[in-house]
Amino acid sequence: MAIERLALLLGRDHLRDWLADALVEMAARTDARVALVVRTDTAGRDPGADGRVDIPETARASDLERRYVALDPVADGPGVRFPAATVDRIAETDAALQNGVGILKGDVLTAPEHGVLSYHHGDIRRYRGVYTHLWNYLDRVATGGVTLLQLTEALDAGAIAAEREVDIADCLTWSELEGRKHRAGVPLVADAIERFDAGREPETVPEDELGRMYYSSDVTLGVVAKYVALETAKTTLNRVRNTRRLLGIWRDSH
Numbered sequence: 001m002a003i004e005r006l007a008l009l010l011g012r013d014h015l016r017d018w019l020a021d022a023l024v025e026m027a028a029r030t031d032a033r034v035a036l037v038v039r040t041d042t043a044g045r046d047p048g049a050d051g052r053v054d055i056p057e058t059a060r061a062s063d064l065e066r067r068y069v070a071l072d073p074v075a076d077g078p079g080v081r082f083p084a085a086t087v088d089r090i091a092e093t094d095a096a097l098q099n100g101v102g103i104l105k106g107d108v109l110t111a112p113e114h115g116v117l118s119y120h121h122g123d124i125r126r127y128r129g130v131y132t133h134l135w136n137y138l139d140r141v142a143t144g145g146v147t148l149l150q151l152t153e154a155l156d157a158g159a160i161a162a163e164r165e166v167d168i169a170d171c172l173t174w175s176e177l178e179g180r181k182h183r184a185g186v187p188l189v190a191d192a193i194e195r196f197d198a199g200r201e202p203e204t205v206p207e208d209e210l211g212r213m214y215y216s217s218d219v220t221l222g223v224v225a226k227y228v229a230l231e232t233a234k235t236t237l238n239r240v241r242n243t244r245r246l247l248g249i250w251r252d253s254h
Helices: 017-029 084-090 106-110 132-139 174-184 188-197 221-252
Strands: 005-010 033-039 068-070 074-076 079-081 095-099 116-120 127-129 143-150 159-167 212-214
Touching: 005 084, 017 188, 033 084, 084 106, 095 188, 116 188, 127 132, 132 143, 132 174, 132 221, 143 174, 143 188, 159 174, 159 188
Parallel strands: 005 033, 005 095, 033 068, 095 116, 127 212
Antiparallel strands: 074 079, 116 143, 143 159
16 A cells, blocks of 8 residues: 555654655655654643644645644653654554654664655765764765665664765865755655555664664864864865856966
């Protein structure tokens, strides 16, 4: 049976541009529409919050206006669990997509038939954990992976529902690399849903093939210094090249 109803689990009050574009592409290529929005950043903070988010019109199910939930998830160590009543509502959808909620635990992960999907802007065979863009940049890799995972309670070790590689060798700055990878990930939601619709199961990566796990504590003063030196060198060299090119144009015109 085709995926038609997607639950969107959000830890923020808006959609980032690349995520909104991913939902638009999903709607263009599949029958899936956002049928439920669960916000985890409103309940207990703003008594008047109703959890509404600006979902692209083409990606909205017809009854979405009645299906918004705002809640505070229950802390479970470094992760969070959803209340049973919310899990029951998520179970009415075919799949869920989370962004910014945190490390999900418990029954929510298996509530929808096709689980909870989440972007990881790296190849989990090489880079897991936080600041994937930064490590790609510092390692000066030629390509970077973008992955849509079907989550488990193990961090960045779920099954791969969809993935793509993007050329990042010529990125001058960390921000440029990050933006390029975000754009490369736009088709992944539609890719994953098409594969589910075709009966293809996500790919499980064996534990011994998973990449290094990076933590916030890995960002040391040495890492900061390396980043500053590398980005300064790259951007300075580019300015020198462009200046020489402009001077050549100027000379040719005089």
